Amino acid sequence: MKQSKSRLPKFGDWLLKILARYDVNPHLRGDFDEEFSLIYETKGFVKAWLRYWTHLLRSLPVFIKDILYWRLMMIKNYLKIALRNFQRHKGYSFINIAGFAIGMACCLLILLYVRHELSYDRYHKDVERVCRIAVDIRFQTAENRVFALVSPMVAPTLKSDYPQVEYAARVLPGRSQLVKRKDTFFYEDRFMHADQELFDIFTIPFIQGTAKEALIRPNTLVVSQRMAHKYFGHVNPLGETLEINQQEYEITGVVKDSPTNTHLKYDLIASLDTLKDWQGMSYWDSTQFYTYLKLRSSLNVEEFSSQISRLADKYIGEQMEREYGASFHFFLQPLSGIHLHSHLRNETEPPGNPVYITIFSFVGLFILIIACLNFMNLSTARAANRAKEVGLRKVVGAQKLQLIGQFLGESLLVAFLSLGVAMVIASFAVPLLNDLTGISLSFDTLLMPAVLLSLVGGAVLVGLAAGLYPAFVLSAFRPAVTLKGVERAGSRGLALRTVLVVVQFTISVLLIVGTLTMYRQFNFMKNQYLGFEKEQKLILPLRDGISIQENFESVKDIFSKHSSVTGVTVSSTVPGRGLSNFGVVPVGEDDQKSQSMWHMYFDDDFIPDYGIDIVAGRAFQKEIKTDLMGAFLINEAAVRAFGWGRHEEALGKRLKTGLGDRVNPIIGVTKNFHYRGLQSEVEPLVMEFFPWFRYITLSINITDLNETLAFVRSQWKALWPGNPFEHFFLDTDFDRQYRADEQIGNIFGIFTFLGLFIACLGLLGLASFTAESRTKEIGIRKVLGASVGGIVLMLSRQFTKWVLLANCIAWPVAYYFMNKWLENFAFRIDMGIWTFVLSGIFVLLIAVLTVSYQSVKAAVANPVDSLKYE
């Protein structure tokens, strides 16, 4: 007997325990055991065991059918109850779904942004084998300089000397070029010369023509679809020609428009062979070409990078050493990392910032967490409404696990509904966001199967995370107590609910302080006096093909004829635009140190027109003929950089610098003015009256703007009929330097608003619940003579306390993070206490408003009604 008992099948019993119906479960398993024992005693173990299992397996279909049937019945019931609950508590359901949906929509948008940033250049075939080569020029006496551009000799040398390199292509970036076809002409920014092998390295799909021989011949051109349409309309562009910078190019291919997620955006790619007679093509000591490599597979990129570090030494090493005291150190950058991680000189476009990706991921997570917290908060708060249902279900035999399943299922349902709503919101928000921020996201990304699948997975996760706690709380109600109606909400989980509210308001305060600080900083940067007048300056940029080096005096005269034009000056650049950089050596100093400094060229009217202060010496003067190409001005920062004590000390000192290394005396020192944005300190600047002018600045009277503009345009047409008239205002152009940061600020602002909105929804739900659960209490208080005001105060007080607590937590955290952010700017605001106080008051006000809506409603209710309640 004992023997048989120990040999009873354990696994089979366990299987039955899971599968067999609940009501007969132990008896059925007992029957199985009894049969086994009986056969075991008469016929032995093997027979008994076989019999047991054949029996079990043959019973399986019925068991499974039973299970499915009952599950389905219960799910139908759960669904019915859930929908009834939605309908009965429309307000709650709306808050739940709206909060969740908005939170999810935020996350979707952030997901799109982050995905876009991370996807840069990853679409190229074999991208892990593609690199760009950059150069670190190390000077013995000066700071080293790292360029994204290298000499044109690097690519051919690599191909001939290193078999590890499969393809190498050079790209000569063109500044914006005047492109002409018959009567249509425009400036195009995305023009470049490139080697044929570019198409072997990058994935650039051809629509017309073939990639194989597109750029082999000189004067051939590959255009993007957009360009083909712009210049040729419906004419087949293959074989046609375009005139670019007075040179005819034959079109040999049309490619798909450049994706938005590549650092090298292209519209017009001309063959580099066009320039083969240009002597610059054999210079080793220049930095002009982006050079991309495709390495042979199974090559360690880092190792190879160190191998090629000194590749130029045998060609030019000695000469560099002798002439510049410098050496070239080349290194490779993986293509996919360029957008986010490469911040060299001459990048093709402003690089992305990995910090923002982290920040936004956190913001997205925060908002999702707030939404989840709300859901938890509301569901637990509403538990009392469901307590009776839970009690009844338990009485008729529901198990705790089943109840948990039911409530989890409900939260999943809400999560899925919200995901649907969120997708709709996102589809409307994406174009708006693109407009507002200037980034280019595509909603279609969300509809890709893989992404969609992960979204559904995410919704399940969020639904489970948000539903788990309420499910456990609800399923833990004891039927005897709940059916008596004793156990009311408020007695349970109050501490947790407090924590949830505090957490979400902490996050809201954090976001608001962040947004406020950002806006204050941007405002500060826009209104800060820059050391020159930036208002009422109309700038006319002069593109390639327009030269006023000889006749700038007469051109100035032409524009100054109008009465609204109070001043005309010409310069190599204007504040906020690019500058050139040269090594500068003070002549006759003991320590002949070459320093690299920014250079600016302008005429004698520039300093007075821009209102730049001179702190020592004098500005350029037309009357003094030697000033033209014969004198320097420097700024205060340069004085300090040379180590001269007083500004006057600089006067008369001579510098060797600039184009052609000319030696000239310093005649004056200007006050520091912000020729670049306030992100950076004012660096040393050397100014010269040198006729290399790219911009005309008109100081104008803004009153008659249209008329003035018409005058300027007509003069332009007369002077340069072949070039489109372009103009901009200095202040708006200067502020463009902050645009990238400001865009981020805008996005941040939007999310702050949404975060606060979600937090308020949560608070509203909670407040209305509290008011409802205290209906009787309020009624009795009123009967006993409490005033409406007193009751509103009583109901609002606890929320106020929480919001204040949230402020206390958020302030130091916000202080820390925003200080970090402000460190990006050389010129920045102080984090005044007012930012914090203001955010605090704002949040408190919103919270009180939210709560008081419910409180007042509860307080003014007639006590007769409220006491009849239930």
Place this chain on the structure above:
Amino acid sequence: MKDLTKIEEILLLSIWELKDEAYGFKIRQHVSDIIGKDFTFGNLYSALDRLTRKKYVSKRPGESTPQRRGKTRMYYTISSAGIDALKAACALNQKLWGTLKPYSFETNQK
């Protein structure tokens, strides 16, 4: 009152026959013997469940034995409604078979 299905009829008769011994294992054995086929527990309990819901049988948990590892037997007994249903089934059978003699199949087959 609905007509009994064949298997319900067999089950009710078996429970009747087994009297105090009518619990899952015994019923299954009995039915298997009668129909000459192995009748599984799965089918048995879903049929018994139907009978229970129609109130033809009532069930009560009983004792356990060491062979059952502590799991109790579930005993079934026929209710008065079950007996009525059996009677009705018997009447129907007699009505169906009453005019027919067993040997008439053989003559008809020729």
